[in-house]
Amino acid sequence: MVIVMAPDASSDNIASIVDLVASAGGEAYVTRGVSRTIIGLVGDVQRFATLDLRALPGVADVLHISAPYKLVSRENTAERSVVRVAGVPIGGDHMTVIAGPCAVETPEQTLEAALMARRAGASLLRGGAYKPRTSPYAFQGLGEAGLKILSDVRDETGLPVVTEVVDASDVELVASYADMLQIGTRNMQNFALLQAAGEAGKPVLLKRGMSATIEEWLMAAEYIAQRGNLDIVLCERGIRTFEKATRNTLDISAVPVAQSLSHLPVIVDPSHSGGKRDLVLPLSRAAIAVGADGIIVDVHPAPETALCDGPQALTEADLDALAHLVDTLPALVGRTLTAVP
Ligand code: E4P
Numbered sequence: 144m145v146i147v148m149a150p151d152a153s154s155d156n157i158a159s160i161v162d163l164v165a166s167a168g169g170e171a172y173v174t175r176g177v178s179r180t181i182i183g184l185v186g187d188v189q190r191f192a193t194l195d196l197r198a199l200p201g202v203a204d205v206l207h208i209s210a211p212y213k214l215v216s217r218e219n220t221a222e223r224s225v226v227r228v229a230g231v232p233i234g235g236d237h238m239t240v241i242a243g244p245c246a247v248e249t250p251e252q253t254l255e256a257a258l259m260a261r262r263a264g265a266s267l268l269r270g271g272a273y274k275p276r277t278s279p280y281a282f283q284g285l286g287e288a289g290l291k292i293l294s295d296v297r298d299e300t301g302l303p304v305v306t307e308v309v310d311a312s313d314v315e316l317v318a319s320y321a322d323m324l325q326i327g328t329r330n331m332q333n334f335a336l337l338q339a340a341g342e343a344g345k346p347v348l349l350k351r352g353m354s355a356t357i358e359e360w361l362m363a364a365e366y367i368a369q370r371g372n373l374d375i376v377l378c379e380r381g382i383r384t385f386e387k388a389t390r391n392t393l394d395i396s397a398v399p400v401a402q403s404l405s406h407l408p409v410i411v412d413p414s415h416s417g418g419k420r421d422l423v424l425p426l427s428r429a430a431i432a433v434g435a436d437g438i439i440v441d442v443h444p445a446p447e448t449a450l451c452d453g454p455q456a457l458t459e460a461d462l463d464a465l466a467h468l469v470d471t472l473p474a475l476v477g478r479t480l481t482a483v484p
């Protein structure tokens with residue numbers, strides 16, 4: 144059950160509902176959005192029905208949502224959400240490009256990659272300081288030193304930073320540098336991490352688990368939303384199938400399906416899905432054409448020396464083609480490329 148508060152509801156109105164629900168043995172999770180506050184209720188629905196919640200001061204509506212995910216469900220919010228990352232919009236009529244190195248390696252490499260990202264039309268910089276690697280012997284990222292580099296590069300280029308956090312105990316630290324927290328495919332069901340990210344006060348980019356159904360992905364988003372944060376962007380990044388010609392199989396149909404089930408913006412990662420440089424442009428084209436709210440792309444000034452995922456990184460030579468694509472295709476599907484800050 145979800146209570147939708149009126150735009151002019153006061154903090155006292157909200158506090159009395161939380162108290163009333165607690166006195167009925169339930170829990171109330173308050174999520175403050177840009178235009179309205181919603182309260183998700185957990186507990187005995189029949190008992191809640193006796194409370195006459197709709198008549199309480201400040202309440203606009205009480206919704207019974209049939210989907211197992213409530214706060215992120217489109218049943219709760221029919222209009223599609225726009226998430227702002229340090230002012231940069233994702234969702235609505237926008238098509239937003241996020242680009243940068245897979246991993247932060249050095250200040251020079253990160254700055255060069257950020258300048259490449261800008262040239263390709265990106266309005267947000269990606270880059271991992273904490274890398275979730277298959278092998279414990281592979282480069283794990285620079286940690287806080289990498290976050291400092293990202294922060295310096297943001298100052299130099301004006302591009303807000305999206306960076307991954309892999310452990311709940313690092314959320315506060317990463318959030319103190321990042322403009323948006325990324326939760327990767329391997330951690331999509333790390334519930335403690337999802338909850339910590341939901342409390343961090345920063346927008347969250349939630350990648351789909353490589354073996355997760357769309358419903359499991361939306362339930363993971365619900366964990367973040369339930370902690371009071373509805374600034375969530377979903378990212379389809381390819382799933383595990385029998386096919387070995389690509390690193391993962393981009394589930395392009397997941398974009399319209401997730402958009403029909405949830406009000407959250409949905410973007411696509413053409414780099415980690417295909418796993419090959421030559422596939423990044425065709426998959427980006429497919430993502431924009433299908434109606435994705437954005438793409439997140441790996442770029443690197445010298446992919447042959449990259450410490451992570453070099454084969455999928457775009458080079459200098461690929462930038463004009465990506466810039467042309469994101470400049471021309473969004474308009475054909477009713478979108479406008481988010482301006483480079
Ligand atoms: C990238 O960003 C991930 O850390 C990377 O794709 C992990 O893959 P690998 O460790 O199997 O190379």
Ligand code: PEP
Binds near residue numbers: 271327350380
């Ligand atoms: C990444 O984008 O850096 C990353 C690790 O991606 P994924 O979680 O999709 O593998």
